[in-house]
Amino acid sequence: MRNTILTLLVVLLSVSLYAQKRSDFKGPEYKNYKPWLHKSEPTLVYTVETKTKLTGPEHKNQKPWKNKANKDYVAIVYGSDRSKLKGPAYKNYKPWLKDND
Numbered sequence: 001m002r003n004t005i006l007t008l009l010v011v012l013l014s015v016s017l018y019a020q021k022r023s024d025f026k027g028p029e030y031k032n033y034k035p036w037l038h039k040s041e042p043t044l045v046y047t048v049e050t051k052t053k054l055t056g057p058e059h060k061n062q063k064p065w066k067n068k069a070n071k072d073y074v075a076i077v078y079g080s081d082r083s084k085l086k087g088p089a090y091k092n093y094k095p096w097l098k099d100n101d
Contacts, residue, residue, distance in 0.1 A: 046073040 049072045
């Protein structure tokens, strides 16, 4: 019993130490690293947009495993027209209006 607990503790510690590894650079190399010179491929992140909007008892009593609704995958986009605005235009931005210039 003691050996299994000790082995499990060593495995958990080694996994947590491996997970905390930041990079291979140390010292001045890490300090002077320029991330914009590193070629990295951006990854797309998707979210599921479901069309069923249940409320009240229908929502409470729904069974998720019986839900056969079509799921639409929508890409999450960072940055928008609002991020380009400054000052009062940013403060008074109304996303529900189509003509926000």
